[in-house]
Amino acid sequence: MIQSNIDLRPYNTFGVSVTARYFVDIQTPDQFSKLMQDPIFQNTANKLFLGGGSNLLLTQDFDGLVIHNSIDTMRIISLDGDTMKVMVGGGVIRHDFVMRAAERSRRGAENLALIPGTVGAAPVQNIGAYGVEVKDVITSVKGFDLTTRDIRALNPIECHFGYRDSVFKHELKDKFFITHVTFQLSKNPSPRLEYKGLEDLQSKAWLTPMDVAQRVIEVRQSKLPDRHEIGTAGSFFRNPTISQSEYEKLLGEYGDLVWREIHDGPNGLNGWKRPNSYKLSAAQLIELAGYPRGTRVGDAGNYDHHALVLVNHGSATGAEVWSFAQDIIRAVKEKFGVVLEAEVNVV
Ligand SMILES: Cc1cc2nc3c(=O)[nH]c(=O)nc-3n(C[C@H](O)[C@H](O)[C@H](O)COP(=O)(O)OP(=O)(O)OC[C@H]3O[C@@H](n4cnc5c(N)ncnc54)[C@H](O)[C@@H]3O)c2cc1C
CATH class of the missing domain: 3.30.465.10 (Uridine Diphospho-n-acetylenolpyruvylglucosamine Reductase; domain 3)
Structure with missing residues (x-):
């Protein structure tokens, strides 16, 4: 039931080609119980659970066991x-x-x-x-x-x-x-x-x-791009959350930034809630930091209609998409002092 050296291109929506050392498809919980008895399972430290591969960026061959979920009930x-x-x-x-x-x-x-x-x-x-x-x-x-x-x-x-x-x-x-x-x-x-x-x-x-x-x-x-036509995992970064003092400093410098108040704390007087943090638009920060929609480096880039959505135009490797993402992280950090975090799982 465990297969070896499987190309994961059909299993990730970025459409990047990397090889998994081992791969198994699980259709029932019983099969998973049996898998746990298998020496390959027991001796392989690296495991990756895989669904539709639409929130994954595979940057290199996977030297471990990929467990694909097909429990369909x-x-x-x-x-x-x-x-x-x-x-x-x-x-x-x-x-x-x-x-x-x-x-x-x-x-x-x-x-x-x-x-x-x-x-x-x-x-x-x-x-x-x-x-x-x-x-x-x-x-x-x-x-x-x-x-x-x-x-x-x-x-x-x-x-x-x-x-x-x-x-x-x-x-x-x-x-x-x-x-x-x-x-x-x-x-x-x-x-x-x-x-x-x-x-x-x-x-x-x-x-x-x-x-x-x-x-x-x-x-x-x-x-959004049609993932059957263009490789993507949707929004690549989370919208960053910043503190009150960071917000005041940033808004002083860049009055046009889009933001939303976050109220996680308890209610104050008369039910009035003081915002304790602010969520910014990652897409806007990315564009202002020099990566407008449709930016492209080789086959890696961001989508023509949304700067937050990174895409593979065809033959980009996962490592190239990740390198493009890291350039964006650096540029946003340099301009705004804000660190973008990947929403996509980078493996
Ligand atoms: C075009 C596009 C649009 C999108 N829009 C949105 C959106 O609007 N909102 C949003 O939230 N997301 C969005 N996403 C991201 C994505 O669809 C979601 O994150 C989705 O839940 C990923 O499901 P998947 O089965 O493909 O997971 P995978 O990519 O296969 O896995 C994602 C993570 O979950 C883990 N995992 C998978 N299956 C299991 C399991 N059975 N048990 C334990 N861990 C598991 C994996 O190890 C990995 O860490 C979008 C993606 C694309 C391509």
Whole structure:
């Protein structure tokens, strides 16, 4: 069942070609249990869990074991009044799940339509779009803990979800293979429509989750590259968060910067909340630092319509894309003193 020397080009949306020393496709949790007994598994320290490869930049051959998730199941586990809990296999294409829920008039996940990748990878970076993060609809994440070799389920608090972040990027990085995610969906309308491109739907008297999903698809298709035509992993960097004092200094110098207040702290007097940090637009910083949309170095570059989206125009290697990304990090740091962090997993 374990294969050797596999080209990972078909398994990553940047479309870069690197070789994995070992590769295995997992279709059931049982297969994963058996895999744990295999000497190759036990003697290979380097392991990479792989879903759709849409949040990965592979910069070199992988001298280890790639474990590809193809667990493809969907099961309703409870129906209680207006809410439904559904347990979905980690290898299910997330967009398929979102659309199936919308078809059945179940609400909660429709704003996440068309985000590439698998259900199993969704909690890893707490994917989000159009005002919704996947944590809003997750009730549990189940998988194999490689340290204890047990199957266990984590509740949302144990997942430590944050902005494009979770425990699976830190303490449990490469140590917890997600087999299933349980979602809670509702029949009650509470659509999130405050984002640009969706606001006009607010005036509709009756709106189905499918209406919202279709609009999200239209907006995404108009803005983002089609990953079947151009190599990409979507937004490459997180939008950086800076402190109050950094914000005051920067805004003094660059009055045009786009920013958003973050209120993580407790309410003050009369419920007034003082912002404790500020989120900047990484795309704007990148453009102002000398990397406007459509910049290109060889076949690596950023997308014509969005500076935050790095692309492979054809034959760039992962190392070339990463070198382009590092040039951007340096330029932004030099101009604004802000350090951009990759949202994409660089391997
Ligand atoms: C065109 C485009 C648009 C995008 N838009 C968005 C967006 O709007 N919002 C957003 O949040 N993201 C977006 N992304 C990023 C990406 O789609 C998400 O991060 C997605 O969740 C990645 O899923 P995947 O299955 O491809 O994960 P992979 O790239 O295969 O893996 C991502 C990470 O998760 C780990 N992982 C994968 N499967 C498992 C598992 N079963 N158990 C444990 N760890 C695992 C991997 O080791 C890796 O660290 C976009 C990407 C593209 C290409």
